[in-house]
Amino acid sequence: MTSNASSTSGAPFGPLEFQLVLLRRMADHQPELVDDARKELGVSLAGMREANRRWQAMVRAPRARGALSRYRSVLGEPELTFRRAVGDLECDALLWPVPLWPGLRFEVMVAPGGAVWNEWLVRAPGEAGPELRTGEDLRPWSCTVDEVARAFPPARPMQGSAPTRMRLAFTLPGGGPGVADFTWGLLQHWSAQPNDRYGA
Template sequence: MRFGVREFELALMHRMRDLNPLRVEQALADLDATRAELRAAHTHWTRLAHSATAPKGRAALRMALGPPPYAGTAEFGSLTCDVARWRLPSWPELEFEALTGPGGEVWNLWFVRPGGGRTVSFADLTPWGCVVADVAAGFPGSAQGEGSAPHHWAVDFTHDGTPRRALFVYGLYQRLA
């Protein structure tokens, strides 16, 4: 099995299925893909990640997605990371971002909105419709944190006086807790 953009998207969706199985089923139908393909893509990506001979870090992403259309650096305090971003067909308004360290090891993978977050309202919280930065921009005082599994993320915020928790996978909104 060749591992390209379609397989990479399916591998991402495998993890998204943890929090939003109905949205993933809809996406599989849109892609004319099966659950077996989803599982196979996830298995293949996992095998590559643990292989002694397969590319690692940003090189693995480049193998699957090609050269990044955007490459640069970002500073977080005294830390400088390399940044690479790709557009994926299933999420055309977003970019998939990899932050890597000096040795090319991946420190973070997630979806971002080109140009930064946009301010969203509570009604805008639709699955796969916004990213972490959008919710942070739309709800001042929100707090970001890790989720319950690898590549899961959470943003706590208040809406109409009620505490809420938005759940994300790879930085892409899935649902409210």
């Protein structure tokens, strides 16, 4: 049974609606997985579109609150907050649960001064990630950017087609190059590349 009440413009925008925003950005890559997840949440296609419209309106509003305040207002207080060194910077990492992916957390990295400079899905602390040994292990929605980069070095980030998307050039077992596409930090698909590309 679908429920449109939680995604109408008059209802509060909370964790359910935020998950719909994540799904909306993944639909171009994995429409069938997104459709299954949306049905699991009990929301219609129109409800998912409405949630994304409301999110975009919040982000683009002339007097929009800062990104961190927006996440707090939508997701509540983070489940976990800790300091993390990124190069020479000491940043705050804030983690929220994402019921659709129990083994993952939505991470927001906050630089000194309060600016949000990264927001994506990561493996939850203490959760074992998948064993990534070959390209066959790289299944959609199974792993994060960091997990692929660690499993198949050397790897380097590449520009994605949208702010929530990124690509990762990595090295397959045997030395062949591959490129993986991620949305909100979650693997959507990958492909092997000709050996003369990406500096291989």
